Amino acid sequence: GFIANRIGILWMESAVRFAFEDGLTVEEADAIIGRPMGIPKTGVFGLMDLVGIDLQPHVAASMLATLPEKDLYRDLHQPSPFINQMIETGFTGRKGKGGFYRLNTESGKRVKESIDLETGEYHPSTPSQLESVAAGRQGLRALVNHPDKGGRYAWRVLSHTLSYAASLVPEIADTIQDVDEAMRAGYAWKWGPFELLDQLGPAWFSNRLQQEGMPVPELVTAVGEGNFYRNQDSTLESFGHSGRYNTISRAEGVLMLSDIKRAGDRIAGNSAASAWDLGDQVLCLEFHTKMNSLDAEVFKVISEVITLIPAKGFQALVIY
Structure with a gap:
């Protein structure tokens, strides 16, 4: 607080x-x-x-x-x-x-x-x-x-x-x-x-x-x-008051979607939804619409995701 x-x-x-x-x-x-x-x-x-x-x-x-x-x-x-x-x-x-x-x-x-x-x-x-x-x-x-x-x-x-x-x-x-x-x-x-x-x-x-x-x-x-945050060799870093960049560490078992977003581009999506590779053969489908409503643009991304899962070997899907 x-x-x-x-x-x-x-x-x-x-x-x-x-x-x-x-x-x-x-x-x-x-x-x-x-x-x-x-x-x-x-x-x-x-x-x-x-x-x-x-x-x-x-x-x-x-x-x-x-x-x-x-x-x-x-x-x-x-x-x-x-x-x-x-x-x-x-x-x-x-x-x-x-x-x-x-x-x-x-x-x-x-x-x-x-x-x-x-x-x-x-x-x-x-x-x-x-x-x-x-x-x-x-x-x-x-x-x-x-x-x-x-x-x-x-x-x-x-x-x-x-x-x-x-x-x-x-x-x-x-x-x-x-x-x-x-x-x-x-x-x-x-x-x-x-x-x-x-x-x-x-x-x-x-x-x-x-x-x-x-x-x-x-x-x-x-x-x-530079920026205060950067992706260095697939590792997310933040600028410190020491004047150096430091690796951002999360607690064991914690994965932040914001970190995934900073580290790379989405693999599919439009203004209504995005698909992100979380690693470990897990795909994330994120909605951007108001109240997470389902519209035509969302269904376009859902169709892409259905194709991506077998094509890229994903074993699980997280909806966010």
Whole structure:
């Protein structure tokens, strides 16, 4: 919990603060923060509603009481009169009268509403129309390079969050994979901070930080033109604070599909499903569809898998 919350609290506060400063609606902010970054679709405002908005001041007080004097969180944290007013009037999220979102009843129908971050009034929720959200489907760099306010917002949040995470190794964790695993397990992120940095490219990230006058964490400088994770002779390695790559070891009997993915390409698949060779004559069929639903594209891959099993000598199939 400590590793995840040290990074996660700064991520949440930066995402909320920058949404106010950059003039985004809660729907726009959550659309940017959510799926394009591999974060649950609750985004940040939906997450605050879920855990309770009134918890935030207590968490902030704890952070300020215990963190080092020069910690980035101290510079980033700003009390929000808007949020304080919400708490005082009972708008504390799902457990209260409502939060950044609420369900209202009109003419016998349940209507999802969102709060206006300028006026405090509620209005029917509308999907984000930001072009940067669509650009995010092409990758993180396409998202943060997009010129609209969503792209600028994405960069502000990611630059602060990923820089912070990189600056905390080895203070809060011995390895980068410990940090990534903590964020995946604790905040349900699809990718941890260092996996996100690899998607952006550490060297590219470093150059952009320098261009904008932001400090570059030592670990990002040290990895240079490389990535934080690499596949070396079919062995997965991670970059350490010692300046060297180290083999990632798993407990006996533990096999991570994410390791298989980093080590090589899938042997069949499309946008809906993928087939992976797990070794030991075991094939894995992974679904990518929403709620693992079966559509025409999934059945195409299933047909390929049925052919692959006898052709390649597989003896077992795992469905993931």
